[in-house]
Amino acid sequence: MELRQIHYFIEVAKREHVTEAANAMHVAQSAVSRQIFNLESELGVKLFIRDGRNVKLTPIGNMFLAHMKEAMQVIDNAKREVAEYLQPERGTVRIGFPSSMATYTLPTAISAFREQYPEITFQFTQGSYRSLIDSVVKGDFDMALLGPIPKHEKKVQAEILFLENIVALLPINHPFSDQSSIKLDQLRNDSFVLYPEGFVLREIVVHACQQLGFQPNVSFEGEDIDAIKGLVSAGLGVTLIPEITLIDSMPRSTVKLPISEPEVTRTVGVVTPSERELLPTEKLFYEFLKQFFARLGDFNK
CATH class of the missing domain: 1.10.10.10 (Winged helix-like DNA-binding domain superfamily/Winged helix DNA-binding domain)
Structure with a gap:
């Protein structure tokens, strides 16, 4: 053969x-x-x-x-x-990511990394939370950026890179749009724009609302972050969204408000397979991610 x-x-x-x-x-x-x-x-x-x-x-x-x-x-x-092993600075990193990290988080890290290692190439795959974990396990790609990081997955290991705030995004004509912050309970009677069922960001929002004794009224759904922002911009509802997704891409006719009560956050990290070692090029990028976001966190403080 x-x-x-x-x-x-x-x-x-x-x-x-x-x-x-x-x-x-x-x-x-x-x-x-x-x-x-x-x-x-x-x-x-x-x-x-x-x-x-x-x-x-x-x-x-x-x-x-x-x-x-x-x-x-x-x-x-x-x-x-x-x-x-012969030339780790000329290898390839295969990485998966969700749509919530496509606009700022991943591009910022890649840009900084390539200043040090300009000959390393990347293969990118965008996917849902569960599919990204499964693909890392199967070896379809080397690692994935995820938020929140999984806690009980046997075949992957996760490294927290930073803790991210979830903020409220409201249409500009919303009754509470002129406030400096908002309590989540103030939105209990609003229509929500969320990811479809099965998406982890939807679970974060639903869980936060349930802690206050109400179920969010989901009127519209969007399968990527830009669709959700667009629906809020059109005045079709409110949403809770990772703050970092609004850097450099604040949709028109919307207002971002921090949530004062309860605090809503998610961990963001990198997931790698637990049953095989990373290759040299992958290790370079993995270690860079940890150092890059640690420095970024120190700067933000």
């Missing part, structure tokens, strides 16, 4: 079409067909069946594909590891 055969097999399985797979890999269709035939002959099973002009995986082909994807990831990680 050759690596070339595995590459061809995975590409054909993804596209379900031999010609399209050959075109994507810039090789002749006959070469792909021959290597698939050789692979099936070596294994003694059919991996594909014809379906008109397309091909589809057989049940055993599906099982083989899952194993080959894992094998190729192991090989790719091994090649990365060798390359990064």
Whole structure:
């Protein structure tokens, strides 16, 4: 079994079409067909069946594909590891993040890091809270920025970078918009704009309201931070939002108010796999994040 055969097999399985797979890999269709035939002959099973002009995986082909994807990831990680041990300052960091950290938190850290290590590259993936944790565990990427950091996940370890305030964002014509701060209980009769159920930022807001004996009336939902800010800007409700998401991107016709009672916060940190060591380039960025936000915290004090 050759690596070339595995590459061809995975590409054909993804596209379900031999010609399209050959075109994507810039090789002749006959070469792909021959290597698939050789692979099936070596294994003694059919991996594909014809379906008109397309091909589809057989049940055993599906099982083989899952194993080959894992094998190729192991090989790719091994090649990365060798390359990064030779030149850690020219490696790649794969990092995941939620939308609430896309505007300021992550770009600020990356910009400062690249001043020291300009040849290190990044692969970014935006996702939901649960999907980011799962992807770190599976090795789809090296680490994730999260808020709040998970407390009871066995296969990841988390480092708190800073504690972040959650503030109220109100339409500018709201009755309380001229106050210097607001008590959360004052918003019990308002319509809220929140993330959909299952998003951790929604859970933070709902929990804070429940502590005061009310359930927020959620009239509108947005799946990213900009959508939520836009709905508040349009006067469709109020929201509670991480303060850092409003730096340099305060939506028009809105007012930001600190919450005086109760104090609503979230931890923000970096999550890494607990069952493997970080590669040298990843370690450089991980240590930088801890030092960068520690210095930032000292400055803000």
